[in-house]
Every structure is written in structure tokens, then in C-alpha cells.
Amino acid sequence: MASSTSTPVPTRRSVTVLAGGVGGGRFARGVRHLARQQDLDVTVVVNTGDDLWLTGLRVCPDLDSVMYALADANDTERGWGRAGESERVSAELTAYGVGWPWFTLGDLDLGTHIARTAMLRDGDDLTRATARLAARWALDVTLLPVTDDEVPTLVDVDRPDGTRDRIHFEEWWVRHRAAIPTHGFVQQGVERASVSAAAAAAIRGADVVLLAPSNPVVSIGTMLGVPGVREALAAARGPVVGVAPVIGGRPVRGMADVCCAVVGVEATAAGIARHYGARRDGGLLDAWLVDEVDADSAAELQRDGLRTRAVPLWMTDDDATADMARAALALGLEARGA
């Protein structure tokens, strides 16, 4: 029975964030901080290119970094992993000659890997396993892997003797600190992969989609490489707003400049915006947020037809990051609505 006096129930606005690991986690915290003030639904779609099988366990560095940050369980001093971490199990694995001695698995972190692996081996897909892990923490955010398929990022490098090698991204990043001759990135098996249904729906249905200030090549870039992600962004109901991951030509964190150089992208706020592209030119972006020091770039991009704004982009705390998110949301709604 329809009531003749029914009033429409106001729906909560939704924000979907595409994010990498540690920086993505910090940004997601800011978006959640804003969401709690503005009553928004937040979904974070996370890069899985760094994921790997290590000593029989499924390790998902970016999903875990974002989950731990949102759970207030991350080590903010060290900058990665769990707070209060220890490495007793890792020492055992090393004593048995198993695993990568340069890739430390903390005891608390291993709890996550073991639990996830048990779920996957019992038949859960990564989306379901991620939801079950996240349920422990009451994140107030929906956490989604970009894909349920295994699409490891491999890196083509030179060995010390000059011959070519293809190694896992984590070996390049953690063991070699990205400081060896590097020729390119390969997403192994990407041609058989697809965006997860949940991630695609979250991108298409959001009122605003934000690209976190994550690495444009090996975080956001690998997500864009997964079949269906670009299509979902192109079909998104809301505007797509990117947040520059470089400030004054330097990465906010990580090694975005090194990764950009490998693929021939200029590691500046303007260069990365052009790499993503403006929607009206067939690219992804409806709008682009840069730091105040890059105001000149913003003006230049705006003349080229991309809506931009320059605001402070240092994610010093949740308040500062929420201000960034607020500016990004406003800019996106202007870009679509105006």
C-alpha cells in the first residue's frame, strides 16, 4: 500500500576511493573522517598488484595497509605494518631456510595472512575474505580488492651481469628499493582477469569517485590495467576526481618518481594529470586536485579544459586529509553539476 503522503527517504551520498597501500590508507582515513561529519558511505577499492604467495600464504600488502590504517592498528612510526609488531615466526622461517629473509612477515601481520589464506583455501574469493577480515575491525568503510583474480605485477630488470630478469614487484620494491636498472612492469595474467563485480558497482554507482594520491603507475595504474576498471570509470554516475600524488615534483611518499620514469610519465602534478587524461579528451578525470605549490600547473591544466583546484595536499593528520577530501568532493560535484 503506497502512502499518499510519503516523502522520499534521503539517500546517503556515496564516495568510492581507488587506493594503493600506505598512502591510500592515510587518504582513506581522511575520507572516513569527512564521511562521519557528512554522513557519507565510503568504499575503498584497493590495488592487488603487489599481492603474492609467500611460504604458502596469500599476502596482500595494499589491502592490509589500508585495513590496518582504518583500524588504527598500523605502525605510524615505522610507516607500515602493524603497531606493536614482533617477528618471532619470521625468525623461525629463516632458520628453516624458507621464505624471503628480506621480506619480513610480522607475527600480528601473519595472523591476517594465515586467516586470509584459510578462507581462500576454503573457497572464499578475495572480496569475501577481505570482508570477513575487515569485519573484525569495524572500519566504517567497505574495503574491496579491485579484482578477485591473481594479477601480480612483475618487473623487468637487469641482473648485475647485465642479463634480463623478471621479478615480483615486492622483490623490486622491498629488496632492491627500485634502485636497479628497470625496463617495465608486466601484469601477469591480466588478460584473463576482470574487475570484481563489487568493485565495478562501487565505481559506477558512487556519487563521487576519488583517485587517492597513490602511485600512478604501480598502484592506480595497475588497477586501471585490470579489464573493466576503465570501463567502470567511464560509465561512472558521479565525477572522477584525482588527487595529485606529487607535490612540487616530489612524491608524497613512496617512489612514484622512479615508477613514472620507467613508463615515461613526467612525475609532476601536471604530467600525471595528462597521463590519466581529461574525460572530454577520452581520459578518466573530471577534476584534479593539486597542492598549492603546484598552483601554476593547476591553472595550465584548467586552460586545457580540466577542472582543477590547488589546496594543501600534505596528509599530516586526519583533519588535514579530510579537508583534502572535502575539496576533492566539492570540485567533483562542481565539475559534473555545474
Next chain:
Amino acid sequence: MASSTSTPVPTRRSVTVLAGGVGGGRFARGVRHLARQQDLDVTVVVNTGDDLWLTGLRVCPDLDSVMYALADANDTERGWGRAGESERVSAELTAYGVGWPWFTLGDLDLGTHIARTAMLRDGDDLTRATARLAARWALDVTLLPVTDDEVPTLVDVDRPDGTRDRIHFEEWWVRHRAAIPTHGFVQQGVERASVSAAAAAAIRGADVVLLAPSNPVVSIGTMLGVPGVREALAAARGPVVGVAPVIGGRPVRGMADVCCAVVGVEATAAGIARHYGARRDGGLLDAWLVDEVDADSAAELQRDGLRTRAVPLWMTDDDATADMARAALALGLEARGA
């Protein structure tokens, strides 16, 4: 070129022990202690009926108990697991709602399970994985699983509501302390299993085979249930000597009396000897060692045709246990040689 004055190289004598977990480990230490005095090769063939997959990891309680005991890495106060153990990972698994909260996996112990699981998933059989794990510790003993096949011991029990249930042995043993109505033991998949080639060879080729004072039903008994083990014992080059796991009608450790009751075996030194049987009656034993308090049983069994001896059987330390092993070896060589 054969030398005309060559003298035969004296070959080292070999002892193979069939053993369960904690008690088996203690006995194996004594045999090794003797072996270092007498220059013997020691192989310990270990029960795998308690093995299980838990949160995606392959846990082998008896193999690990024996390995830790031989490695001087066992917790002698608590009586099981690793010395200096902690449970940080287990607490995480519980927080994620994964695993058996009543089955604690210590952090150091988990290192073993993770390493073993990685080896198995990479294609090693359990024999090879066990050798790789043992190599870390320099045990001075060859450690072998009785079989590479998965033959979990299941237990038929009554639920509180009186209906039947079939649970894993570890659930019965650890969670229920064997204190629920129990109808029998089942070796799941045993009809498709077989003794490992290495274990069969170690049994057949040994100068003496010792049955450790382990549980005659769920440790030694499950090993005897694996196709090929009884055949190897029957064809053994050396004598088979059993060491009674009960002293004056009480188990040396564990719950041998409960397990014996389930299968209708009298839990006495004489009852268990008759359960194994004398070789001349189609059984396994060439000889049987009992404690001094069971000297009457020894005399009775001897009258029935089984060579027996009564010596102190409390494994209070390595010296006392080595004395037991020395008596068992001497008795076995008498039984065959004399």
C-alpha cells in the same frame, strides 16, 4: 683393486624406533643418548594419525613433538610444544574468528607449520619436508613419518544430545580430554594409504626395532594400521622389542588406559603385550620390556613364550631412558640371536 690384506669395515648397527609424540620424543632422546655411546644409527618412525589441516596449515603434532624433544627445543615444564613459546598469532586468528580457539598454535610452533606447509605445497612429500625441517636442528637421528599419505584418526563419539558424531582425534584429545562417550577410532582413507618407502626400509633393515612406550592404540596402533607396516615388521631383519607404555596398570603419560578401554584392550603390561602378540603366535613381538613393578606379568608372559625382562621404565632423564633402550636392545638381540 682388492687388497689381499683388507679387513672388513665394521658396519654401524642400526636401531629403528616406532614412536608417538611427547613420550616417543622422550624415548627417542634416550635411544640417541645410548647411540652416542655405542655408535648406533637411529631412525625414528613417527605416527601421523594426529596430523591435521588447521587454518590452511599442515600440523603434525607427533612429528613436531619428537623433533622438538630431539632438538632440545621442547617445553619440558609444560610437557608439549616449544620452549619459550608465545601466542601472538593465535590471538589474531581468534580475533578473526578463524581456527580452533581450544587448539593453541604457538608462534614458534607456527614457524614449523608454515615452513612445512610451504614445502608440501611446493611439491615435497611429508618425508622430504620432515627431512628439510629436521636438517635445521642437527638431530643426529633420522626422523620419518610412517606414511606420506593423509590418514587422519577420527573418533566416533556421542554428542551431548546422545546422537553420534565423528570428530578429529585432536578435537577428542585436546578439546574433550577424551572424556566423552567414545565408541571407536577410524583411520580415514587408510585403505588407499601405504607405509612410506623410507619407513618400510628402516623397519626391515634395522638391527633392532623398538616400539616406544607410546599409546598402543592411537600412536603405535595407528601406525600398525597403515598398510605395509605390519608386513615390514614381519619381514624385519632384526628383532622387534616393545617397551610397555603402562607401569603397574597406569599409563606412563597420556591416556593409554582410556584408549585401550575404547578398543577392549586390557591396559596392563601383559594386556598390551598380548594385544601386539608374540611373533611365534603370528604377532609382532620378539621381546617385551616391562617395569620392575610388573615383574609378575613378565614372568607370566615368558611362560607363554615371549622373551621379557623387567627393568625401571620411568623416563626421568636421558640416562635412565638410555638404560631402558640398552636393556631393550640386549633383550632383542638375545631373543633373535640366542
